[in-house]
Each structure stands twice: as structure tokens, then as C-alpha cells.
Amino acid sequence: MIQRYRASAGIMLTPAVTLIGIFILLPMMLTVWLSFQDWSTQTPFSSASFVGLDNFREIFGASSVGRDFKGALTNTAIYTALSVILILPLSVAFGLMVYQHDVAGGTALRTVLFSTYMVPMIAVALAWSKLYSPSEGPLNQMLGLIGIGPQPFLSSPRSALVSIVLLNVWQQVGYFTVLAIAGLTQIPGSLYEAAKLDGANRFEQFRFITLPLMRRTLLFSAVIAIINAVQVFEPVALITQGGPVGSTNVLTYHIRRVGIERAQGGLGSAMAVMLMLSLIVVVCALFALANRKDQE
Amino acid sequence: MRRGSSSRLPRKRPSGRKALLATLMLLVAVASAFPLVWMVLSSLKTPAESMQVPPVWIPHTPSLDAYEKVSGVVNVGRSMWNSLVIASITTAGILITSMMAGYAFAKYHFPAKSLLFSLLIATMFLPPIVTLIPLYRLVGSIGLNASLAGIIVPNLANAFGIFLMRQFISGVPDDLIDAARMDGASELLILFKIVAPSVAPAIAALALFAFVYHWNSYLWPLTVLQGNADAYPIVISLSRLLSYNRGAVNTGLVMAGATLAVLPPLILFVLLQRFFVDSIVGSAIKG
Numbered sequence: 001m002i003q004r005y006r007a008s009a010g011i012m013l014t015p016a017v018t019l020i021g022i023f024i025l026l027p028m029m030l031t032v033w034l035s036f037q038d039w040s041t042q043t044p045f046s047s048a049s050f051v052g053l054d055n056f057r058e059i060f061g062a063s064s065v066g067r068d069f070k071g072a073l074t075n076t077a078i079y080t081a082l083s084v085i086l087i088l089p090l091s092v093a094f095g096l097m098v099y100q101h102d103v104a105g106g107t108a109l110r111t112v113l114f115s116t117y118m119v120p121m122i123a124v125a126l127a128w129s130k131l132y133s134p135s136e137g138p139l140n141q142m143l144g145l146i147g148i149g150p151q152p153f154l155s156s157p158r159s160a161l162v163s164i165v166l167l168n169v170w171q172q173v174g175y176f177t178v179l180a181i182a183g184l185t186q187i188p189g190s191l192y193e194a195a196k197l198d199g200a201n202r203f204e205q206f207r208f209i210t211l212p213l214m215r216r217t218l219l220f221s222a223v224i225a226i227i228n229a230v231q232v233f234e235p236v237a238l239i240t241q242g243g244p245v246g247s248t249n250v251l252t253y254h255i256r257r258v259g260i261e262r263a264q265g266g267l268g269s270a271m272a273v274m275l276m277l278s279l280i281v282v283v284c285a286l287f288a289l290a291n292r293k294d295q296e
Numbered sequence: 297m298r299r300g301s302s303s304r305l306p307r308k309r310p311s312g313r314k315a316l317l318a319t320l321m322l323l324v325a326v327a328s329a330f331p332l333v334w335m336v337l338s339s340l341k342t343p344a345e346s347m348q349v350p351p352v353w354i355p356h357t358p359s360l361d362a363y364e365k366v367s368g369v370v371n372v373g374r375s376m377w378n379s380l381v382i383a384s385i386t387t388a389g390i391l392i393t394s395m396m397a398g399y400a401f402a403k404y405h406f407p408a409k410s411l412l413f414s415l416l417i418a419t420m421f422l423p424p425i426v427t428l429i430p431l432y433r434l435v436g437s438i439g440l441n442a443s444l445a446g447i448i449v450p451n452l453a454n455a456f457g458i459f460l461m462r463q464f465i466s467g468v469p470d471d472l473i474d475a476a477r478m479d480g481a482s483e484l485l486i487l488f489k490i491v492a493p494s495v496a497p498a499i500a501a502l503a504l505f506a507f508v509y510h511w512n513s514y515l516w517p518l519t520v521l522q523g524n525a526d527a528y529p530i531v532i533s534l535s536r537l538l539s540y541n542r543g544a545v546n547t548g549l550v551m552a553g554a555t556l557a558v559l560p561p562l563i564l565f566v567l568l569q570r571f572f573v574d575s576i577v578g579s580a581i582k583g
Contacts, residue, residue: 260432
């Protein structure tokens with residue numbers, strides 16, 4: 001019997017494991033290997049030649065390759081930090097709005113918030129590049145109504161990256177709101193009843209019950225938000241092409257430009273490895289921080 | 297004492313709070329819906345209306361002219377068909393591979409099971425850009441670049457699907473499966489005839505997720521197609537409209553294109569949002 005199911009397990013697993021092995025795990029190992037090679041993306045893997053740490057030296061060096069990469073790394077870090085800082089509190093606030101029982105319409109709000117998450121980025125880019133338009137864009141017209149002067153949004157290096165963050169927060173916050181609601185439903189109502197009897201006000205209930213019990217959800221949301229944020233590509237590729245003056249040149253866009261369009265496969269792979277390492281460090285640090293808080 | 301003081305202010309405070317909350321919720325909903333509503337309204341304006349100062353928010357004589365003009369710029373029919381083919385075949389593949397692997401992880405015991413599962417799940421957290429460069433070369437070397445197959449084949453299995461299916465198939469009673477085995481049913485037959493119907497909502501959720509994700513996907517098709525416009529999905533074809541986005545005169549045209557791209561995933565979502573939301577909640581809680 002056992003033997004028979006072992007064979008069945010093999011059959012059941014073969015399609016998925018083969019596909020993921022060939023198209024995800026193998027390329028991941030190739031990325032690591034290529035990061036130590038001099039290799040043009042236009043040529044077969046066999047034409048790669050080992051260059052040790054040269055690619056890493058170059059992307060962190062003083063040449064234009066190094067400057068561009070370090071700029072992209074910094075932009076991605078800023079972009080990621082801003083996204084997480086905006087998305088997490090908003091998702092909890094919106095989650096509380098949807099989940100509370102005082103006012104009807106929570107489900108409708110959830111539908112509206114989540115629907116933006118279904119919209120393809122091309123439509124978001126087309127619509128927002130118009131909304132952000134400095135001269136005839138509706139956002140500046142509305143700001144004008146409340147007495148704020150026209151903002152340059154995407155056309156100034158000072159505000160372009162933040163404008164792209166806002167566009168992405170708008171699109172993704174509904175997804176994280178649903179995650180927050182999932183976390184809120186896990187908190188036993190009896191805790192709030194007990195706190196009310198002890199005279200805790202709404203803020204105290206939030207501070208001492210909701211937030212601590214949401215920690216696991218928030219950790220999960222933060223990890224997903226970080227991984228989503230480093231993937232930002234379409235609004236940059238479609239609207240800003242990394243500009244103005246490199247201010248929106250983020251890693252996914254930059255790595256693709258170097259590794260595919262310029263065919264510098266070795267350099268691009270070294271950048272991809274650095275992205276992966278940075279992600280691992282940040283996510284591990286988050287988990288360590290959460291574990292330490294748990295022990296307190 | 298505190299209890300006393302809060303009961304001394306009986307109705308007034310809660311109703312004020314309710315009004316404030318209702319206002320806040322309305323504001324959030326309006327802000328969230330505004331870009332898409334504005335997009336659809338603008339697509340119905342005439343060029344003259346688009347250029348009017350001060351701006352016209354709601355078109356006086358809604359017209360579909362802009363939608364006709366989109367098909368002059370972009371091959372809408374062909375691109376929609378490409379998107380449909382990509383999203384449908386990819387979704388079918390993901391469903392089959394995820395159900396099979398999810399069943400194996402939920403119901404079989406085999407060596408190194410948890411190690412293999414962890415390895416697969418780890419790929420869920422890998423940003424696609426990390427593997428893009430060698431994947432591009434790999435797909436090229438098996439002759440699939442610049443084709444629909446090149447977009448589809450690498451995406452026929454994914455970790456999220458396996459994870460979701462394992463979670464839900466674990467909940468199917470072993471007795472049900474054992475009874476079918478007694479009757480001599482093969483394992484594949486058991487999976488598709490007995491297990492699948494009892495996890496139908498999860499399958500629906502995964503199907504919708506996969507379909508919308510691959511309808512919207514941009515980075516990989518753009519990379520693998522190498523400019524072969526015949527195989528462009530709609531989201532890539534429409535990027536041509538960006539060059540029309542300077543000045544107000546073509547706003548209607550651009551927004552009509554954007555609306556066309558939004559409609560299929562949004563209609564699916566509105567019809568079946570319960571499954572979407574349930575599966576996100578399921579993957580978050582059970583994870």
C-alpha cells in the first residue's frame with residue numbers, strides 16, 4: 001500500500017516540481033552563477049567566463065555603472081520604506097472602518113477599496129499620468145480649489161518618486177485592508193467586552209488589544225508589502241522611464257534595462273543577487289524584531 | 297467611576313461618532329473610486345469637452361467615439377484574444393498542477409516532504425526580476441521566445457496555487473478518499489472526481505486569481521515577446537496610447553483604452569469577489 005502511494009506521490013508532484021524547478025529554481029541558481037561571470041545575454045550560457053567578484057566591484061564602484069546601481073538601490077529603499085509606512089497604517093484604519101458594526105456600508109467600502117487591486121497597471125498608468133498632469137490634470141485643479149498651488153508631481157525629480165509611491169498605495173491598499181480585516185476577525189470579542197468593563201476607552205482598546213494582537217498580521221503584511229514594492233516596474237517603464245534625472249530609476253526597471261536591453265547579463269545578475277540579499281536581510285530583521293517583541 | 301461617567305452621556309456622543317465615521321468612510325470610498333470613475337467619464341467625453349476650461353466633470357452628451365478611435369491605434373480584437381489565450385491556458389495549467397501537487401502534500405507521506413514543500417513555498421517570495429535574465433535566455437534557447445507559448449509555459453505552475461490547494465485539500469476527510477480507493481478508483485480519478493468537487497470554492501478562487509494576475513501581467517510578456525506585436529496582450533498593446541497622452545485633446549481616446557483594459561478583470565471581480573476575498577483571508581490566516 002505505502003509503496004503504491006509513494007509512486008502516486010511522484011506522479012502528482014512531477015508536473016509542478018518540474019515546471020517550478022526549470023523555470024524558477026534553475027534560473028535562480030543561474031542568476032547567482034552568472035553574477036560571477038562576464039556574459040552577454042545575447043549569447044549562450046556556455047560563453048560566460050568567470051571574473052570573480054568583478055561584477056560586484058563594478059556595481060558598487062565609482063563609474064557610471066556603480067552610480068546608476070547605487071541610485072537605483074537607494075530609490076528602491078526609499079520607495080519600499082514609504083510604501084510600507086503608508087500602507088500598513090492605512091490598511092488597519094480602513095480595516096477597522098470595514099469591520100466595525102456601528103455604521104453600515106463596510107462591505108461596500110471593502111469592494112471599492114479592493115477593486116483597484118484588480119485593475120491592470122497599464123490602465124493605472126494611463127489614468128494617473130493624466131490625473132497628475134501639471135497643467136490640465138484634475139488633481140491640480142482640485143488642489144487649486146482648496147488654495148494649494150499646482151504641484152509638479154511626476155515632472156520634478158523632487159516629487160516623482162513620491163508620486164509613484166502614492167499611485168501604488170492607491171492601487172494596493174485594498175489588498176492589505178482585506179489582510180487587516182482577516183487579522184481583526186481573529187481577535188476574540190470577549191477581550192473588548194472585558195476591557196470595556198475595566199473602563200478602557202476606544203483608544204486604549206486599540207492600543208492594548210487590537211495592535212498587539214494584530215502583530216502577526218502586520219508582520220505578514222509588511223513582508224508582502226516589501227516584496228511587492230521592490231517589484232515596481234510598470235509605472236516607471238510606462239510613465240517616467242526612470243526619470244526625471246534618475247529619480248524614479250528603481251531596481252526592477254534598472255536590472256531589466258542593464259540585463260536585457262543592454263544585454264549585460266553578468267552585471268544585471270550581480271544586481272539581482274544584491275536585491276535578493278537585501279530582501280533576505282530586511283525580512284530576517286523584521287522577523288527578529290517581531291520575535292523580540294513577542295518575548296517582552 | 298469611569299463607567300458612571302460614560303453612561304452619563306447616553307446618546308449624543310455615539311451618534312456624533314457615527315456621523316464622523318460615516319463621513320470618513322464615504323471620503324475614503326470616493327477617493328478610492330475617483331481615478332477609475334474619472335477615467336470612465338473622460339472616455340465618454342468629446343475632444344471639445346476634454347479641452348474645456350474650467351473642466352467638464354460629467355460629459356453632457358456621452359459618446360462612444362473614443363472607443364472607436366482606440367481600434368484605429370491598437371489592434372484591440374487581436375490583443376484581447378491574445379490576452380484571453382494567455383490567461384485561460386495559464387490558469388488551466390495552474391489549476392491542474394496545483395491540485396495534483398496540493399493533493400500530494402495534503403494526503404501522502406513521502407521522504408523529504410516538508411523540505412520539498414518549504415523549497416517550493418520559498419519561490420512564492422522571490423521577486424520575478426531576480427530570475428528574469430537567465431529565464432529570458434533559457435526560454436529563448438528552447439525556441440519559445442517571441443511567442444505566446446513563451447509567455448505561458450514558464451507560468452504553468454506556481455507555489456501560491458500549491459499552497460492554497462494543500463490548505464483546502466487537507467480539510468477533505470480521509471474516509472472519503474479511502475472509500476473511493478476501496479472501490480478501486482485510481483488516484484487521479486479520486487483527485488478530479490471526488491476531492492476537486494469538495495474544494496470547488498477554493499478552485500474558483502485560484503482560477504480567478506490566476507486569470508486576473510496573468511491578464512494583467514506585463515513584465516514577462518514584454519521581455520519575452522521582443523517586440524513581436526502580433527502576440528501582444530492588451531496591456532502591452534495599450535502602452536502605445538501613452539504617446540497620445542500629451543495635451544488634453546486625446547484624453548478621451550487614452551481613457552477609452554484604459555477602460556477597455558480594466559473591464560474584463562473588473563467584471564470578473566464584481567461577479568465573484570466573495571471567492572477572491574475568502575482566499576486571501578484563507579491564505580493569510582492559515583499561513
